[in-house]
Amino acid sequence: MQDAQNNRVIVVGGGIAGIVTALELLEHGQPVTLLERGTRERFGGLANEAFGGMLFAGTDLQRRNGIADSAELLRADWYRAAEFAEDDHWPMRWADTYIQRSTSDVYQWLRSHGIGFVPAVQWVERGEFTALNTLPRYHVIWGTGWHLTQTLIKALLEHPQRGLLELRFGHRVEQFFQQQDRICGVQGEADGQPFELHGRAVVVASGGINGNLQRVRQVWDRARYGEPPQLLLNGSHPEADGHLHDQVAELGGRVLRLGQMWNYAAGIRHPQPRFADQGLSLIPPRSALWLDCRGRRVGPHPMMSGFDTHQLCGRLGRLEDQYGWLLLNRRILLKEMAISGSEVNHAFRERDSLRLIREMLFGNRAQARLLLEQCPDVLSADSYEALAQQMNALVGNHKVSADQLRASVEPYDAMIARGPRFHNDAQLRRLRQLRNWRGDRLRLLKNQPINDPKALPLVAIRVMLLSRKSMGGIETDVQSRVLDAAGQPIPGLYAVGEACGFGGGGISGIRSLEGTFLSGCILTARIAGQALAGISASSPTLPQGPQQ
Template structure:
């Protein structure tokens, strides 16, 4: 038997964007139905797994860190990174809005819910050969994305207007309803039971397409990233399948720029996979050497993380085998390695400052044991010969040779041995620059040799492309209204969060300054709720 329901506003998707929209609408006393396809324990979506970085310019925390930002500099950096095209009208409008409103509408709003930021602003996406983030802007949630989602879920459950919220998990939205040319609700299934829900307004908050690797490969930007990779890991979730993108298209809505994605070049197979091709993204050490599939150092321009993620993906995707190796030693792993995500970072996730300080001073031994003991793409050895054999066992074949490893490691170590006066390797120059900022100095070794007998064993990690976030999506105006193929709002339909490319179908252009995703979900959701008022 099917169920027929009715509400004032229906939200399709219970991630951070959907939750924020519901909260804002409850504040207005509106009657809301929030539908989430996953079970209740996964309410909050991919934000539950996020490390929790947000990009802001002009905050008090920046000023406390001696960082003097300005809207003009922020905008220059954003546009330079985005490389907007002539048709990117709404992405530009959304970018300008983000720059103007991200502090009051996101940063302060999050603080107002009792969630705080780690006191040091991090400096990510600095740029390889030109500035991207000219200044540190990456504000990390103290408690990670998990703490934020659970805080907002509690705010929903304890809201003074909780009686106006109908929260339904396990409800998959399959299609829209229409009435006289207006989107008038949704239909779908709750398990085996079909349902229809009529509503005065419908908000799509269903996330991106990047959990659907088949879809990702279909829209893959070959010109930038090379051919669609055979080796591709899923760093999102299979629920992020892009189904409602297709439904929006069928109703004449515009879905644009799906080839613009925020992927990572540092994916490894998850040691405890929850679904096929489940991957983790590393935040790799700056002191590790990037090698190709044969074990030769990639160059002459070395690959180093934290400067331009888009370019790292581009370079790895255009490698012959579309994967590479990070080679380092145990000391480097302990001091510099991090894994992106909430649960994998218990010190941040549990807001355990004592544990975090201990990890910074003594190294993250628990993470090292996880990588070395459980990850199928990680091998350890005491000599290059042994390491090459183990690398070949992981990848299959015999491409990696000890001679190739020594040809890359030897000259690098020799420069370190000669001392900073004679450093002529760009990776060493960048390490010197990184250590000038205190946010990086604490987690970056001072010119660590790879073949250092006191730092063994050697560690090699096979890394490959990992699908993560959609930067294109459903085109929206500044009220988060979905636009049709003529550029006019589709009556009754809104889109927020990742499904809208975090605003306008692509607020970040081809390249994010990083940290624009959680915050973009909140910004678009709050603007939709205001428009619905």
């Protein structure tokens, strides 16, 4: 019995990366103990709350949407978006691995588990001034991240090799055991009592650092995002605190690029927070106007979501007071507004096609009610005067005036009234371009003015930066082995998912093409499980196209 226990792999973390690692190990007949610091009800971690978008190139779903994509084109886009540094060797190796293997090892693998995708491929992160995603690649899970996690948990619990799996909840790992330079176990606390476990290897699947707002501010990249924000919302979990990153560093493992994060610029306070500073991430309406803290339209180039999230966060971080306002009306709210995540997208989560069709035709009234009735950062009024008064009361100053709101809106609305032949506003030009793709056309109003008597009340939403994902982390090779300062694997120590920056300590560089996080968790986890089972995989071979 002792020999069997010492032969097991210990997986630390019960999020999607930990679940897939354990599942892959069972597939190859390997004994595994999975430790999760939370309760059984929280099994699956942050992935339970994810909307469930994943980036793939060359899928059958793309082809059915008339998209002719390729690994070569994705690689050119990825490297251009990432802006890799010369010493980003392992992140680049992982990027090539993802590009080569994600469609077969993630997309098709998920399909084999009965997980499907929404028929329309979405086009996100198109690029602000430089092209990012040349083509639509964002594949949305039908059922959201909730369906993903629950399906794979079920596969884990009902696996033919279930007898090789031990699940322990309420176990917080504090540090690792090391014997003769090999990691051979962990110790920590469970139910107020210490515990220790021994095994042949340990896989760190504990997530990133972005649930620890103090730490996020400490590593904040001032050059890219401005000063660390005082107004910062938590879009992760407090358990994502980076403690095991520090333990890996004490063992000599390299922890890099923690200032590279994937945050969001349209965060609002959660109406029913479960922890301090919890936020929701909006998918802002493209027909809304972004205003600064004084109610002035941001420009001369207007802010719009869906083009370059990295750049959008940087712009918001450099605004006065580091928050902004979305100005819209009820019609725009119903048609174009969305909240990211599974918990507020019931049609997607419950896979209710009829409800989804109704929402697309008539607007998402449930989300609109949630925002208008329960979210403290969402305000509405029938006049500029009343709205400005509410905006000032919310933030506790007098920076916004009705005259300024009027001055921000009237030129825009007047241009719409002149007709499309005379549209010479960058936002209107972009809206016209967005409507060329049917995935966007279904979600966009056509030339909708803001102060439209038929679309009142006016709506103002205060938006703040929201901390979400760590794109840096523990450096790993393409077998998910943790590397030391000399670039050598630390025997017995592996890292997967967000803990390793989704591969190599920063697979995405400074900017994601979006949709590379859940899929990155799955790919790194499967590779770690195969490596621990002694399954070799060929190294990625891709054409050496342009890298910048």
